[in-house]
Amino acid sequence: MTRPLWAPWRLEYVGGADEQEGCIFCLALERSDEDGLVVHRGERAFVLLNKFPYASGHLLVAPVRHVGEFGDLDADEALEIHQLASQGIGALAQTYSPQGYNLGWNLGRIAGAGVTDHVHLHLVPRWAGDTNFMPVLADVKVLPEHLAESRERLANAWPS
Numbered sequence: 001m002t003r004p005l006w007a008p009w010r011l012e013y014v015g016g017a018d019e020q021e022g023c024i025f026c027l028a029l030e031r032s033d034e035d036g037l038v039v040h041r042g043e044r045a046f047v048l049l050n051k052f053p054y055a056s057g058h059l060l061v062a063p064v065r066h067v068g069e070f071g072d073l074d075a076d077e078a079l080e081i082h083q084l085a086s087q088g089i090g091a092l093a094q095t096y097s098p099q100g101y102n103l104g105w106n107l108g109r110i111a112g113a114g115v116t117d118h119v120h121l122h123l124v125p126r127w128a129g130d131t132n133f134m135p136v137l138a139d140v141k142v143l144p145e146h147l148a149e150s151r152e153r154l155a156n157a158w159p160s
């Protein structure tokens with residue numbers, strides 16, 4: 001297992017984890033794109049960078065509505081989440097040229113969900129030589145690029 005040697009956003013999280021109140025997705029929606037690490041806002045769903053990424057450009061696609069149950073997503077939300085994931089792949093391809101992608105839902109703590117009351121789809125870019133998917137989901141690695149810069153690059157590359 002790899003452990004982060006230098007990941008300031010993670011240290012920031014660890015330091016502030018106890019004080020943080022509320023849902024990180026709903027809070028991100030209220031903030032500016034820069035402060036919330038929001039890459040793209042749709043009508044019923046939006047895309048943000050994972051603050052605890054498994055790889056550079058690790059995106060989360062979530063409904064705007066605070067929904068905790070996967071089965072409670074309505075058809076329009078489910079469709080837009082998939083459309084945004086598809087656009088996210090386009091933005092990642094242009095920005096980082098990954099060789100593959102993992103898309104996945106972690107439902108419940110036992111399945112690896114850090115946030116259980118606002119469902120979200122993980123979109124993780126992959127390159128040859130990176131770790132297998134399960135270790136990737138279980139831990140984080142040192143990242144060469146800061147989140148703010150990733151956010152800006154992906155937002156600029158977002159397909160219109």
Ligand SMILES: [Zn+2]
Pocket residue numbers: 023024025026027065066067117118
């Ligand atoms: Zn929420």
